[in-house]
Amino acid sequence: xxxxxxxxxxxxxxxxxxxxQGLREGAFPGAVTVIGEERELPYARPPLxxxxxxxxxxQAGLGARPPRWYVENDVDLVLGSPVTALxxxxxxxxxxxxxxxxxRLVLATGASPRRLPAAPAGGSVAYLRTIEDAERVRxxxxxxxxxxxxxxxxxxxxxxxAARSAGCSVxxxxxxxxxxQRTLGPEVADVxxxxxxxxxVDLWTGISIASVRRVRDDVVVRLGDxxxxxxxxxxVGVGARPNTALAEAAGLEVSNGVVVDEWLxxxxxxxxxxxxxxxxxxxxxxxxxxxxxxxxxxxQGLAAARTILGTGGPFDHLPYVFSDQYDVAIExxxxxxxxxxxxxxxxxxxxxxxxxxxxxxxxSVVAGMHMNDRDAIGPxxxxxxxxxxxxxxxRDPRVPLGEIAG
Numbered sequence: 001x002x003x004x005x006x007x008x009x010x011x012x013x014x015x016x017x018x019x020x021q022g023l024r025e026g027a028f029p030g031a032v033t034v035i036g037e038e039r040e041l042p043y044a045r046p047p048l049x050x051x052x053x054x055x056x057x058x059q060a061g062l063g064a065r066p067p068r069w070y071v072e073n074d075v076d077l078v079l080g081s082p083v084t085a086l087x088x089x090x091x092x093x094x095x096x097x098x099x100x101x102x103x104r105l106v107l108a109t110g111a112s113p114r115r116l117p118a119a120p121a122g123g124s125v126a127y128l129r130t131i132e133d134a135e136r137v138r139x140x141x142x143x144x145x146x147x148x149x150x151x152x153x154x155x156x157x158x159x160x161x162a163a164r165s166a167g168c169s170v171x172x173x174x175x176x177x178x179x180x181q182r183t184l185g186p187e188v189a190d191v192x193x194x195x196x197x198x199x200x201v202d203l204w205t206g207i208s209i210a211s212v213r214r215v216r217d218d219v220v221v222r223l224g225d226x227x228x229x230x231x232x233x234x235x236v237g238v239g240a241r242p243n244t245a246l247a248e249a250a251g252l253e254v255s256n257g258v259v260v261d262e263w264l265x266x267x268x269x270x271x272x273x274x275x276x277x278x279x280x281x282x283x284x285x286x287x288x289x290x291x292x293x294x295x296x297x298x299x300q301g302l303a304a305a306r307t308i309l310g311t312g313g314p315f316d317h318l319p320y321v322f323s324d325q326y327d328v329a330i331e332x333x334x335x336x337x338x339x340x341x342x343x344x345x346x347x348x349x350x351x352x353x354x355x356x357x358x359x360x361x362x363x364s365v366v367a368g369m370h371m372n373d374r375d376a377i378g379p380x381x382x383x384x385x386x387x388x389x390x391x392x393x394x395r396d397p398r399v400p401l402g403e404i405a406g
């Protein structure tokens with residue numbers, strides 16, 4: 001293809017900011033335009049369910065880049081202006097009354113919370129995706145308030161921890177037998193369940209939601225078995241859907257995200273996707289994956305810039321997620337995937353919540369994590385990257401973890 005002279009990034013989140021950063025750090029001389037629907041400068045979302053809720057992190061600290069960086073690096077930020085149309089043949093983007101031409105287009109439109117028909121947003125029913133959402137939730141985290149979390153995933157558990165730390169009474173309503181069961185399996189999910197119940201969270205599992213409605217000053221959540229929970233605020237955290245409407249309307253290949261190859265290139269020449277919206281082919285995993293975590297937005301944004309610059313290779317960065325809950329820090333690397341796992345190797349003090357865990361399928365390590373052992377993340381990543389390691393050594397606590405991947 002011809003050398004690009006202009007790049008338009010649709011989406012105003014972290015991945016979009018990293019595309020711009022990667023282009024300018026790679027000495028791209030052309031025009032760079034970032035068009036975002038939100039009015040805020042691009043920012044990181046993980047603190048919205050962690051430090052921002054507890055007050056330990058301010059809005060100023062969320063920014064992907066300082067405000068002056070965009071000016072100094074000649075990045076045209078168009079904020080508070082949703083894109084309404086893409087014309088891939090004419091290579092133009094329409095936002096408001098403005099038509100912006102491009103040589104390369106990066107879709108970084110992110111994802112939106114999955115909505116429960118029984119729990120429409122508004123009033124005392126919240127979803128968590130934006131700073132505005134987080135401010136609504138934070139205002140309700142006052143001593144004595146009653147909070148219900150529908151969904152026991154990463155966001156639900158992090159908000160539960162923040163709410164308990166603020167003195168709220170908390171109930172987590174989870175459809176599976178354990179929170180985070182699909183990601184961690186029962187062996188490690190049980191550790192997190194115990195962590196929360198020990199901190200006073202009322203954990204209800206195997207439930208379904210029949211309705212959520214306002215009754216005078218309360219919100220009443222009625223469960224499938226007829227039981228009701230009466231609270232001051234309901235936060236729904238049951239996953240996210242990729243924002244693919246623009247891509248679909250433009251005729252791009254879409255299947256649970258914008259389908260891209262290992263260079264993050266879409267089905268139309270000159271179009272790429274990065275971040276939560278991208279369903280990218282992963283050479284190490286041998287399949288397409290869509291990852292909704294901070295690290296992926298950072299790394300794919302930079303990788304998309306390298307593809308545009310012609311300096312990059314296939315994107316094979318291992319999926320990574322971190323979580324802070326109470327005094328517990330978790331870092332998870334890899335992906336168990338739809339095939340699941342055959343075995344879990346636990347090393348360390350599981351009861352004391354200082355340990356590492358490795359998920360194994362057909363003799364190969366496919367994922368690993370640590371809990372409260374920050375120095376272990378490097379060796380954990382190395383073991384997962386190696387895949388086939390000496391499992392006898394991995395199971396032997398006398399063998400230092402750092403020696404196992406060679």
